[in-house]
Structure formats: C-alpha cells, structure tokens
Amino acid sequence: MKATIGTDLERAAAHLRAGELVAIPTETVYGLAANALDAAASLRIFEAKQRPAFDPLIVHVHSREQALELCEPPPAEALALMDAFWPGPLTLVLRKRARIPDVVTSGLDTVALRQPAHALTAELLARLPFPLAAPSANLFGRTSPTTAQHVAEQLGERIAYILDGGPCSVGVESTILGWEDGRAVLYRPGGTPLEAIERVVGRVDPAQKRVLPAAPGMLAAHYAPRTPLELGDIDALLERGAGRRVAVLAFDRPRPAHACRVLSPSGDLAEAARRLFSSLRELDAAGAELIVAECVPELGLGRAINDRLRRAAAARSARH
Numbered sequence: 001m002k003a004t005i006g007t008d009l010e011r012a013a014a015h016l017r018a019g020e021l022v023a024i025p026t027e028t029v030y031g032l033a034a035n036a037l038d039a040a041a042s043l044r045i046f047e048a049k050q051r052p053a054f055d056p057l058i059v060h061v062h063s064r065e066q067a068l069e070l071c072e073p074p075p076a077e078a079l080a081l082m083d084a085f086w087p088g089p090l091t092l093v094l095r096k097r098a099r100i101p102d103v104v105t106s107g108l109d110t111v112a113l114r115q116p117a118h119a120l121t122a123e124l125l126a127r128l129p130f131p132l133a134a135p136s137a138n139l140f141g142r143t144s145p146t147t148a149q150h151v152a153e154q155l156g157e158r159i160a161y162i163l164d165g166g167p168c169s170v171g172v173e174s175t176i177l178g179w180e181d182g183r184a185v186l187y188r189p190g191g192t193p194l195e196a197i198e199r200v201v202g203r204v205d206p207a208q209k210r211v212l213p214a215a216p217g218m219l220a221a222h223y224a225p226r227t228p229l230e231l232g233d234i235d236a237l238l239e240r241g242a243g244r245r246v247a248v249l250a251f252d253r254p255r256p257a258h259a260c261r262v263l264s265p266s267g268d269l270a271e272a273a274r275r276l277f278s279s280l281r282e283l284d285a286a287g288a289e290l291i292v293a294e295c296v297p298e299l300g301l302g303r304a305i306n307d308r309l310r311r312a313a314a315a316r317s318a319r320h
Contacts, residue, residue, distance in 0.1 A: 003155070005148045005162045009120070013127045015160040016041075021048055023137040023151040024060075024124060025165025026116040028089045028173050028191050029144040029277065030151050031060065031134030032159065039101035042133045046103075048158040051140040056106040057133040058091050058174070058216050059113050062125035067113045070097055070131065075179055077201040084200050087117040089170050089191025093178030093215045104133050112216050114174055120165040135216060136173065137162075141315060143225055143284065144277050146171050171274035172304040176215050177204065187215040189303035191273070223277075223308045224315030225284035229291040231313040237292040247288035249279055249309075251296045259286035269301040276305055280312070 003023070012022045016033065019041040024033045032049060034041040036059045046053055061067045064082050068074070072095035081090060096111035105111050116122065125132065136144040137151045137159075145151045148164040156162070175190035177197065184204045186194060198204055213219060227247070230237055234248055234255055247259040252267045254260050261279035263272035283291050293309050296302045 002157055003152060003159045003162050005152060005164050007164055009124050012124055012161050012163045016128060020160040022160055023162040024121045024134060025163060026118045026121055027168060027170045029146055029168055030137040032137035033132040033134040036104055036131045036133035037099060039103045042101060042104050045133060048155060049140045054106050055213055055219060056108055056112060056216050057104050057135050059111055060132045060134050061113060061115050062122060066131060070100055070113060071095055071111060077184060080200050085192050087115040089174040090114060091174045091176040093176060112176060118165055120163060141222055141224055143223060143280050146277050171276055172308060173217060176217060178215055188217040189307045193300040194303060195300060222311040224312045225280050225291060227284050227288055227291050229293060229312045231293050231309050234292055234294045241290055245289045247283040247286050247291045249283060249291060249293035251294055258288050259283055269296060272296055273301045273305055276308060
C-alpha cells in the first residue's frame, strides 16, 4: 500500500511509537526515520533502503541536552560547534553511550548526532520520548530526496507515512565532523561550510580513507542517478558524446543538449545546492544515455556539491 503524504504530526508520532518508518523533512534532505533506541525499528531502515549494515545512521535529536544523554562527554570543540551551528546541517560523531543500539552505529563505538533545523521535524522530535535514526529517505546509493514526492517515488510502498514539510531549504546533506587522536576530522562536506567550522575550531583535517566507513555518507559511490554520469569539462564531454542523447548538468551556463539544467544562472552556490538533487532527478527522467556535469567552485557549499557529483560519477565506474 502506498504511503500517505500529509502534515499530521500526531499520526507521524504514532507510527514511530509503534516501531514503524516515517519519512521526515529536514532542511538538508528528507530522512527515513525510526526510533533510534529500538534496534528492531532501526533495522527496518536498512531493509527499506536496501542499505548495507556496515553504513551507520545519523541520530536526530530535539536538543543539545538530548544529544549529551546519548554520548560520552564530548570535546570542548564539539560543544562550541553545537552552540554555533545547532539546530542546523552539522552532524557530530562522538563516543556513544550503551543505550544506542549497535545496529544504528554499525558496531562502531561512536554515534553521529545532529539537531535538525526544520520546524515541523523539530516539533515532531519534541513530541517523542526518543531520538530518531534517519538517513536520507531513498533507496541506497540513489539520488537523495528534497521533496515528499521524491520519497514517495522510491519508498512509497515500504513505509508508513511521509511527513510533508515542503522543499528542503539547503538541499544537500549535513556536514559530518568527528575527532581522531584529539583532532577535528571532516568525514563529509555538507550544508555547513568548512570555512565556517574552521572559524570556530581552527584547522580541520580530511578523513583518512578506510575499507569500512567511520561515519555515515563516506562510501565512494553514492547519490547516483540511474543514467550514467560523467564529471569534467562539459564542452569536451559533449564533443566526445556527439551522436548520443546527452543531458547536461551545468553550474551557471546552459549548453545545447538533449536536456539541460543550470544549477544557478547567477553563480549562487546556495541556490545550486538547493537545486542539485532535483535537477539530477529531472535529467535522469529525460531519456538520455548519459549525463555530463561540471564541478562548481570548491569553496563553501561548493565542496558539498562537488562531493556529491564525484560520488555519483564514481557509481557509474562501479557499475562497469
């Protein structure tokens, strides 16, 4: 049966209390939520998304106080970042307390925590006696959803309810930060720019490559449309693809092609981030044989956009 889309907070809360799955809006992307303290409920997230068990989940909280109940005493830098950026698109990876089930953290001794800024989900969290585990509400590896309808298209028959909070205002997932050997480490660029974080805590190191992820969102091939995607110089890629149905995802300038989407004609990285996943979905549905895309400036939200494009292109390589 197809999941209902609506704005009934009490209905969403009732499903979650019953151990069922509910899609929730956040400022970044829509999340697929379950009771984070219920191992069986959280396991249903992996089943519905077809997500590998080694990829941990982000736990969403309604307050800093709730977050501190779920983790060991955090570094002073983590508290400073909570003060500066919560609620908002920043996830902090901290040592977990035993009450967090191992299925949520994929057996790691850390938990990824964030306080979302979306008003509807903030109210939902305030009504519940537990936090919510909630990765993006899409099939594993596919393009992330930024509207309720996007969720329905991929997961509508697998979940109980879709809480409709309108289009996501940020449009790319949260930045994920952790600590290794006492130093701040960037696990994933996202909705909080690295420059802003470094103004609070100083230099942040890049994460080391691992066989298994140390935090959510670290797998190399991810966020992919079904149509193969190549990343590089668009004009050169179009010339190489002459005679094929090629779609274009451009930053600020359109190109003649089978289909084309421009992320921001004014070169605004925030607008580009908001439009990234919806533009990829539209091009994926355009009947093209190939999508070609270009990187945006590697600063601010541009880091997150480029990260998602590189992973989408890596998914094509993984399929071949």
